Every structure is written in structure tokens, then in C-alpha cells.
Amino acid sequence: MNRIKVLLENLRRGVVTEQYPFKPIRVPERLRGKPVIDPDKCAGCGACVNACPPNALTMRDDKHSSMRFIVLFIGRCIYCGKCEEACPFGAIRLTREFELAAENREDLYQVVGLRLYHCPLCGEPFTTVRLIKRVVEALPEEQRAAATLCPRCRESVTAHYRSYARR
Amino acid sequence: MRSSGINQVRPRNKYELMIDLRRFGEPRLRGKYLFLSRIKSGRLRDLVDYLHWRLGGYYSTSIGVDERPLDGYFHVYHVFVLEEYGVYVLVDLIADPGHPVVESITPVVPAANWAEREIMDFIGVKFRGHPEPHRLILPDDWPENVYPLRKDYPYDDKLPTSDKIAKLVRESSPATWEPEAPGDHTVIPVGPYHPALHEPEYFELFVEGEKIVDARYKGFMVHRGIEKIAESRLSYNQVSFIAERICGICGFTHSTAYCQAVEEAAGIDVPERAEYIRSILLEIERIHSHFLWMGVAFHLLGYDTGFMIMWRLRESIMDLAEELTGSRKMYGANIVGGIRDKWDIRDDKAALIKRMLDEIREEYLKYIPKIISLEEIKKRTRGVGVLSRSDARKYSVLGPHARASGIKTDVRKYRPYAAYKYVNVEIPVLDDGDIYARMIVRHEEILASIDLIHRLLDNIPKTPLHADTSYIPERRHGIGCTEAPRGEDLHFVITGRDNKLYRWRPRAPTYNNLLSVPAMLRGEYLADAPIIIASIDPCFSCTDHVVVVDLRSGRRRPLRTRGVVGGR
Ligand code: SF4
Ligand code: SF4
Numbered sequence: 001m002n003r004i005k006v007l008l009e010n011l012r013r014g015v016v017t018e019q020y021p022f023k024p025i026r027v028p029e030r031l032r033g034k035p036v037i038d039p040d041k042c043a044g045c046g047a048c049v050n051a052c053p054p055n056a057l058t059m060r061d062d063k064h065s066s067m068r069f070i071v072l073f074i075g076r077c078i079y080c081g082k083c084e085e086a087c088p089f090g091a092i093r094l095t096r097e098f099e100l101a102a103e104n105r106e107d108l109y110q111v112v113g114l115r116l117y118h119c120p121l122c123g124e125p126f127t128t129v130r131l132i133k134r135v136v137e138a139l140p141e142e143q144r145a146a147a148t149l150c151p152r153c154r155e156s157v158t159a160h161y162r163s164y165a166r167r
Numbered sequence: 168m169r170s171s172g173i174n175q176v177r178p179r180n181k182y183e184l185m186i187d188l189r190r191f192g193e194p195r196l197r198g199k200y201l202f203l204s205r206i207k208s209g210r211l212r213d214l215v216d217y218l219h220w221r222l223g224g225y226y227s228t229s230i231g232v233d234e235r236p237l238d239g240y241f242h243v244y245h246v247f248v249l250e251e252y253g254v255y256v257l258v259d260l261i262a263d264p265g266h267p268v269v270e271s272i273t274p275v276v277p278a279a280n281w282a283e284r285e286i287m288d289f290i291g292v293k294f295r296g297h298p299e300p301h302r303l304i305l306p307d308d309w310p311e312n313v314y315p316l317r318k319d320y321p322y323d324d325k326l327p328t329s330d331k332i333a334k335l336v337r338e339s340s341p342a343t344w345e346p347e348a349p350g351d352h353t354v355i356p357v358g359p360y361h362p363a364l365h366e367p368e369y370f371e372l373f374v375e376g377e378k379i380v381d382a383r384y385k386g387f388m389v390h391r392g393i394e395k396i397a398e399s400r401l402s403y404n405q406v407s408f409i410a411e412r413i414c415g416i417c418g419f420t421h422s423t424a425y426c427q428a429v430e431e432a433a434g435i436d437v438p439e440r441a442e443y444i445r446s447i448l449l450e451i452e453r454i455h456s457h458f459l460w461m462g463v464a465f466h467l468l469g470y471d472t473g474f475m476i477m478w479r480l481r482e483s484i485m486d487l488a489e490e491l492t493g494s495r496k497m498y499g500a501n502i503v504g505g506i507r508d509k510w511d512i513r514d515d516k517a518a519l520i521k522r523m524l525d526e527i528r529e530e531y532l533k534y535i536p537k538i539i540s541l542e543e544i545k546k547r548t549r550g551v552g553v554l555s556r557s558d559a560r561k562y563s564v565l566g567p568h569a570r571a572s573g574i575k576t577d578v579r580k581y582r583p584y585a586a587y588k589y590v591n592v593e594i595p596v597l598d599d600g601d602i603y604a605r606m607i608v609r610h611e612e613i614l615a616s617i618d619l620i621h622r623l624l625d626n627i628p629k630t631p632l633h634a635d636t637s638y639i640p641e642r643r644h645g646i647g648c649t650e651a652p653r654g655e656d657l658h659f660v661i662t663g664r665d666n667k668l669y670r671w672r673p674r675a676p677t678y679n680n681l682l683s684v685p686a687m688l689r690g691e692y693l694a695d696a697p698i699i700i701a702s703i704d705p706c707f708s709c710t711d712h713v714v715v716v717d718l719r720s721g722r723r724r725p726l727r728t729r730g731v732v733g734g735r
Binding site for chain 1: 298398401405408409412422472476479486490491492493495497499507509533534537538541
């Protein structure tokens with residue numbers, strides 16, 4: 001008897017399968033999908049690279065072209081959203097895009113290239129032009145000069161100032 | 168007769184227990200942890216017998232740690248859970264690096280069989296008197312004397328290429344084993360793919376006609392080496408994501424157990440709101456897991472209508488999870504110290520969840536009571552795959568599997584964590600020990616979980632979502648336990664420096680539950696094997712949390728050793 005009841009219940013229910021992919025499917029507003037970097041906002045600071053647990057985000061400095069590359073490989077991404085949390089500029093965001101099958105491996109990469117900034121004293125590249133601009137803009141006038149130096153040069157210069165000030 | 172002294176009197180609380188245990192070694196009580204070190208020689212097995220069989224505690228797992236960089240020794244910690252006393256007893260054995268051998272406890276507690284062998288494989292501590300001292304996890308062609316979880320073994324070492332293996336094998340000639348078939352029975356291999364759930368595992372069934380006379384299990388084919396990655400490369404907060412990926416079904420409970428272990432070790436108090444949200448997500452996960460199991464069980468019983476119904480319902484619960492966390496299964500909400508900001512459950516979400524849950528419950532009740540009272544379901548599950556209470560104790564089985572064999576156990580109730588501290592949890596316990604009992608236990612748990620989520624949602628307190636975790640002291644031990652859908656999930660950590668773990672070992676419930684499968688298979692019909700195996704809701708990727716292949720097991724019998732152990 002119960003067997004019949006289960007069947008009747010099923011009949012009453014009708015079709016439950018979705019028309020997807022022939023019709024779009026509803027996606028919740030919070031869905032964590034493919035992360036995308038906004039190349040206009042990214043300053044190449046590398047905060048997201050440090051936060052990313054599976055190394056889906058990597059960073060590479062190329063001295064020849066004087067460029068820094070932030071590389072996002074979706075193939076390794078676990079959609080955790082750590083990058084989004086870490087980014088100080090709101091440049092990397094998880095979208096609601098989830099249809100990520102690709103024909104080529106290359107399609108799974110996003111590369112953002114930024115010009116490297118060289119230390120005016122020693123000439124070593126240590127950050128990106130965009131980042132140094134933002135840092136300098138955020139600082140009070142008197143601290144700006146020191147901020148444009150690489151950490152090593154800054155240290156020796158400020159050490160010099162300090163010893164000067166003490167006298 | 169009290170004349171024989173204090174030894175005859177059962178300790179009444181953890182302090183008396185500590186004094187009592189002085190007979191065996193040097194106890195040290197730190198909060199919930201009772202460390203017992205310097206075990207008196209020849210007393211280890213008496214101690215284990217006392218803890219597991221007499222004091223009402225149970226053996227949970229063993230962990231091997233290479234602490235040579237810290238104090239010069241290898242350590243083996245046997246963890247016993249004594250719920251009545253509210254403590255974990257950690258029997259701390261040290262092994263000399265030059266000659267790392269300790270006494271085996273498997274002869275007293277068979278449940279320790281695998282854990283000890285895992286330590287032999289990974290840390291290289293040998294266990295004297297182990298009945299089956301063979302490889303459990305490492306593949307047969309792995310070179311001798313290379314122990315991946317030792318601290319001097321680099322995490323990014325490439326797996327030896329075949330040439331290199333051939334050379335190493337030639338040099339070390341590890342013994343190879345072949346299991347002996349019991350008598351002249353037919354051997355039916357089941358696996359390595361999907362005898363029950365669609366994961367790699369391999370059972371060898373020895374049959375006489377249609378009756379199973381013996382069974383063996385080989386597993387660990389999906390060991391991924393995550394402990395090593397976590398200890399070498401990941402920060403505390405990154406590990407919770409890899410912990411979640413131990414399993415595709417009970418992931419969140421793993422990440423919760425991991426976070427709790429670190430929080431315990433570092434003395435971090437998690438804010439209440441985060442505890443509530445953790446519990447809510449954990450219950451959603453339990454419902455999802457039990458739905459999935461029911462579907463698989465009906466499928467294996469040949470009732471595919473039931474399978475389709477359960478998996479349709481499972482879609483609804485995953486939709487619910489997706490609304491709440493942005494992902495159907497990987498919730499990603501946990502960090503050490505609480506819950507991430509975006510995962511907050513605000514009132515509008517709570518209302519939505521309640522509505523969705525009500526719908527799911529109504530739909531579920533329309534079908535399931537009818538299905539589980541079907542004659543064909545009962546006939547195939549009642550009295551089949553029975554695990555007696557004493558066998559259940561012998562293998563330290565956990566979760567619904569234990570509760571269906573009359574053992575009252577549930578971490579949520581007896582060692583409350585997260586928000587289970589604030590609410591009453593009902594746990595169904597049945598005595599029959601058969602597949603039907605396991606089904607009923609899970610059925611009742613589904614209903615209890617739905618009810619529990621409602622109560623939790625009504626009471627979410629307004630506190631911050633995470634605690635300050637900027638300082639995590641070094642060399643602290645912590646154990647985090649949760650009641651996963653399949654039973655107690657235990658994560659053991661030792662904190663390290665540079666925002667990293669020194670040691671992390673997760674132990675999933677299937678690790679213990681699987682050991683009991685051969686006992687359930689013996690004497691049953693071959694046709695029932697798939698449902699018997701599936702009835703524990705085995706999760707192989709959880710169990711194989713760490714690297715690779717090939718184990719012989721199933722029953723304590725001497726295995727024929729073929730080949731030479733050469734050289735040394
Ligand atoms: S979502 Fe997670 S895994 Fe993916 S890029 Fe961001 S941090 Fe890395
Ligand atoms: S995406 Fe954000 S965090 Fe990552 S490098 Fe660019 S600015 Fe830094």
C-alpha cells in the first residue's frame with residue numbers, strides 16, 4: 001500500500017528537473033564564483049598572493065621588461081574568497097560566474113602586468129609604480145621622500161637622519 | 168573488601184583519576200588533557216586495558232610526532248576519551264631516535280591496529296608485539312627507511328621516479344606480502360571502484376557458495392599528504408580550508424574540528440555568535456550527509472525511487488547551504504577564532520532558512536516514513552550486517568554506527584562544543600545493531616537536526632564574529648572534536664612558530680568504523696555485501712586523509728612474508 005502512496009506522491013509532484021543549460025539557472029546572490037582582478041585597480045601589492053591557500057595567485061617580477069605580473073590561475077582556485085578579503089584596494093572580487101569549462105588551459109589564466117618601480121638611490125626594483133604613487137599620496141608631506149626609497153636605502157638614510165638629529 | 172587499597176575504588180573525578188593513574192606513570196593535568204608520560208615498564212597494556220575496558224572510556228586514535236627538533240625524541244600519543252571524567256587521556260610514549268620502538272597496544276585494543284601502522288609508515292616508530300606489523304598506507308614500492316612525516320623529510324620532495332624507486336628498492340629490498348586465502352574459498356574482489364559509494368576502496372570477500380566466510384579491506388588509495396603540506400607551507404588560517412577539503416561531504420565538520428584544536432591549544436575563546444553559526448552549518452551538513460546516505464542505501468537495496476527522492480531533497484538542502492554560504496558544499500566559513508564576516512546569518516537570512524527547512528521537512532515526511540516501513544526494505548536490512556555491542560566497543564566504532572549498536576555516544580551531547588553547550592541535543596540509540604537500526608538512527612537524527620537548527624536560529628546572540636588570534640603560543644597541544652555525520656572527528660595539533668603548525672593530524676570516524684566491516688560481513692550473503700559496507704556510511708577520502716595505497720587487513724592473521732628482508 002505504501003508503495004502505491006509513494007508513487008502517487010511522485011506523480012502529484014510532476015517534473016522536478018531543471019531546463020538548464022537550455023534555460024539559465026537561478027544563482028544565489030552570495031555565490032562564490034570565479035575571481036576576477038580589475039587591472040585598473042590592482043596595484044600589485046601581493047596581499048592576495050600571500051593569502052591564497054592553494055597558490056592559485058602567484059607573483060613574478062621580470063627585470064628585463066621591468067614588469068611585475070600578478071597571475072591568477074583558476075585551475076587551482078578553491079573559491080574561498082581570501083583574496084577578496086585581503087586586497088586593500090578592492091581590486092580582486094569573486095564574481096557569480098560559475099560556468100568555467102574552457103577549451104584551452106590559457107583561458108583559465110588572468111595576468112595583470114604592472115610597471116616596476118626602481119629605487120632612485122640603488123636602482124633596485126622593489127615595488128610597482130602604481131603602488132608607490134598610492135602610498136605617497138596617502139602620506140603626509142614630510143614622510144613622502146623616504147617612502148620612495150627601497151627598504152634597505154630607506155634604513156640607511158633614516159639612520160643617518162637620526163644620528164644627525166641626536167646631535 | 169576495601170583492604171586492597173585505593174586501586175579497587177573507581178575514581179570519582181578527574182583529580183582522583185589523575186592520582187589513580189600514578190600507578191602507571193607520571194600524570195599531568197592541563198585543563199581537559201591528562202598527559203600520562205614515563206609509563207612504568209611493562210605497565211602499558213595494563214593501563215590501556217584499564218582505560219578502555221574498565222573505566223568506560225574508549226580508545227580514539229594514536230598520533231606519532233617527530234619531536235626530535237624539540238626534545239630529541241619521537242613521541243607517540245595514544246588518545247583515550249573518558250567522557251565521564253571530562254578528560255582526554257594522552258598516553259605519551261617516547262621512542263629513542265636511534266632505536267625507535269615502543270610497545271604495541273593493539274593486542275589489548277584492536278581498534279589501534281591502523282593508527283599504529285600508520286605511525287610505522289610515516290614516522291618510522293616500530294610497535295613491538297603488533298599482530299600485523301605491515302605497511303598500511305605507503306605503497307609496496309615505497310623505499311624502506313624513508314618516512315614522509317619526519318621533520319627532516321622535505322615536503323616538496325618529488326615522488327621518486329620509477330628508476331629511482333627501482334634503485335632504492337634494489338638497495339633496500341622491502342618485503343612484499345601476499346595475503347593467504349583462508350582455505351579453498353572463492354575470492355570475490357569488490358572494488359577498487361564503487362562497490363558501495365563511488366570512491367576507491369577494495370574489499371576481498373572469501374565466499375563459500377553465497378556465504379561470506381571472511382573479508383579483507385585495502386584502502387588508502389587517495390591519500391593526499393595534506394598533513395605534510397599543512398605543517399610545512401600553510402598558515403593557521405589557510406589550513407582550515409584544506410581541512411574542509413578532506414572530505415566532500417563532511418568538510419565543514421573537519422574545518423571546525425581543526426579550528427577548535429588550535430583554539431584549545433592557544434586558549435582562544437570563540438564568541439558565541441560564531442559558535443551558533445558553526446552549529447547551524449554543522450547541522451545543515453549533517454542533514455545533507457544523511458540524505459545522501461539514505462539515497463545510496465535505497466539504491467543499493469534496489470529501490471531507486473527512494474534514491475531519486477532522497478537526492479532531490481538533497482538538492483534542496485544544498486540550495487539552502489548555497490544561500491547561506493555561497494557554495495553548495497564548501498562553506499568556507501571557518502577561521503581560527505570564529506567565523507568570517509561575510510558568513511554572518513542576519514535576520515532576513517534566518518527567516519529564509521527557516522522557510523526552506525520547513526519545506527524540506529514536509530517533503531521528507533511525506534515520503535520517508537512510508538519508505539522505511541516497506542516490507543522489502545525491512546526484509547533486506549533487519550538482522551543483516553549485525554554488529555554486536557561488544558564488537559562495537561572492540562573497534563571503537565563511532566557515530567550513528569555505534570548508536571545503532573546500543574552505545575550512547577555523541578560528542579555534541581557528552582563533550583559539547585560550539586553552540587551545543589547551550590541547547591539540548593537528542594540522540595537516538597538503538598540496540599539491534601543491524602542495518603535497519605542504522606537507518607532509523609539516521610532518520611531520527613535528520614528530524615532532530617532540523618528541529619535543532621530552528622532552535623539555534625531563534626537564539627543567535629549578538630556578539631562579534633571572531634576573537635583576536637594574533638598570539639598563538641608555541642608547542643601547545645590541542646584536540647578538537649566534533650560529531651561529524653559519521654561519528655567523532657578528531658583533530659590533534661601541536662602549535663609551532665612562524666604562524667604555522669608543528670603537527671596536525673585529523674582522524675575521521677570512518678577510520679575506526681571501517682575496521683568493523685569485516686566483522687559485519689562474516690556469515691552474510693554475498694548479495695548483501697554492498698549494503699553492509701555502505702551501512703557505516705564509509706567515507707574513504709576522509710579516512711585516507713594522508714598519501715597512498717595497499718593495505719592488507721580485515722582480520723588478525725599472520726600474513727605470509729614473501730621475498731627477503733635483506734641488507735640489515
Ligand atoms: S578565491 Fe581563494 S583560492 Fe581563489 S584566488 Fe582567491 S584566495 Fe586564491
Ligand atoms: S589584487 Fe589587490 S591584493 Fe592582489 S596584488 Fe592587486 S592590489 Fe594587491
